[in-house]
Amino acid sequence: MHAPAALFEPTRLGDLTLPNRMVMAPMSRARAEADGTPSALMAHYYTQRATAGLIVAEGTHPAAAGAIGPDAPGLFTDAHQDGWARVADGVHAAGGRVFLQLMHAGRLAHPDFLPEGVRPVAPSAVAAGTLVHTPGGRVPAVTPDVLTEDAIGELIDDFVHAACRAVAAGLDGVEIHAANGYLLHQFLAENANLRTDGWGGDTEGRIRLTVAITRAVAETVGPHRVGVRISPSNPFGGLDESDPYGTYTALVRALAPLGIAYLHHGETGTELDPAIRELWPTALMVTPLPADRDKPEAAADALARGADLVSFGRDFLANPDLVTRCRIGAGLNEVRPKGFYGGGEAGYTDYPSLDPVHPDPVTRH
Template identity: 50%
Template sequence: MPTDDLTPLWQPIQAGDIRLPHRLVMAPMTRNRSTTEGVPTELNAEYYAQRASNALIITEGTQPSADGQGYLLTPGIHTAEQVAGWRKVTDAVHAAGGRVVVQLMHVGRIAHPGNTPHGRQPVAPSAVRPAGVMFTASGPQEMPRPRALSALEITATVADFRRAAAGAVAAGADGVEIHGANGYLVHQFLSSNANRRTDGYGGPVENRIRFAVEVAAAVADEIGPGRTGLRLSPGNPYNDIREDDTHQLYPALLRALAPLDLAYLHLVHTGDEALLDTLRSLWPTALVLNRAGAGLPARAKDVSDGRADIVSVGALALANPDLVERVRSGAPLNAPDPATFYGGGETGYTDYPTRGRA
């Protein structure tokens, strides 16, 4: 295949119950533009609807419970008001011809009480404080030591994911993606430094994967496996995560998940090509690959070579509401403005120009 051949990206594909017209999807990106109550707004609906030509929109991380929030102005999906807010988003995306899944993100220990509606201590697999600071309304602050979830609270958290998935579908979403990547709660259970439990959720690989499998099984049971995706980032140290056994842990996780017949697996690739090939061989349904920093020709080659079925892009979709049309026509792309990624209003959010609009 020529190095600039993007033809593989434009073939339709089925991801579970979701029919995609092509293979370029919008990755989840936190934008911190919901209300203080975690309710999506008309501005959020406009932003997502502008990007409806992507094969699938995976929304920003959305907390399944009050304890799942860690950042300011992120949306939730655990109150009636939040569900109604998401209905505005899904209606707008569908009216524009798109498809959208809500990403369920419980942040676990990556939180600060000042950013949450209840001001409680963060929860995590173990009481291990993460390195780093959290931006709050009063400026950057160290993240506090979290409280370890009890076994009963773990069961309740799994139920929170189940209810949130039902709420997303009630809000009109085409499905949900469980966030098991980037150092948040599901990933914390997988890791060897954040999870120091000595019960059935900690220690050996088969115990550390248990929470991820239980969440995926509960969500799939609630809304159907064909509407359920899962995002993972093997070996990603983001948010103070350490994984010493990725080549044992992630194959074991995928073997445990495979019988669920989920719609797709979304992998954030961090450079381990051998592990990627192993996981590709183990996964029975659609595989979405986010090869951070790679150009679209390299991503198209991942599809043609069989490493991925679908590819996701982040900042390119953020800065180009008409990304698909621009890429197909060879038009130049807008450059993303990192200064406006998080928080604010329409600037750097809904005001990126489409072709022919300055």
């Protein structure tokens, strides 16, 4: 079926005008340089996809301990900032808009790819009970070091400094990653956060770090440049949430007064989905369920349920011109998993387009 006309309508996000409601979701691709500097190939990849209403660039660690794997991008050095500036310049020259996802791996990091002497950190000394990617292959996650009170303060500063670098690099904003099993999600989940201090224990304690980081970043770079991603009940990384409705309605209520640009919600298929739409005051970006459903149909349902934006993952990965293909009802390229993580152009920038990229003409502000 053709995608709904509403998907191609312009909309406001913070102080940006988006030409359509299709968002390229953040997807780790492991094409950065060994030190975490975004490569020229990364700039080309994102520029190819500039017709998305918004690109949310892949998870980027704000500190050395936060890396998710080999060749993951960072944003805490001048070289990192210069690399992301090339990405921003390329996307903007093609008429696009791009946020950057700030992600800390927490207990899913591993000493085999972290700098010498740097250890994985987490809310509690609880191993993930899963395998993680390293240069030598998939190995069991290690038991992380516990973040001290002082280290938590430094972590908040790391997110703020990375957000400042993102803005200085010319990116349009940042998405704070509190989903998919990574550090902030680990603080939200009872089986990973066993703390009894103010950063754990009850629901208020477990949501505290996500709220604190979001507030600090919004106060520094402006709330119109900030989004937050959540994925309630997502078991990735060995997480188990006994009361996602209680946890996430509390989190959304705490984030709502901050006035940030958007909330990026991974649907659960439960009563939590409409509750979040009712509670959230600004733009709601939705990753619809199920993941293998016909995308135009899923997008139509998400918009009908109150989503303002719909995120697409592997479809953007394999189709630089996904917006055009959805608009005209054309078929999609076959996804090639071999090129998902690491490598060069193959499975990354060599997916064909129906036509050269022609960004939608629209005023950016």
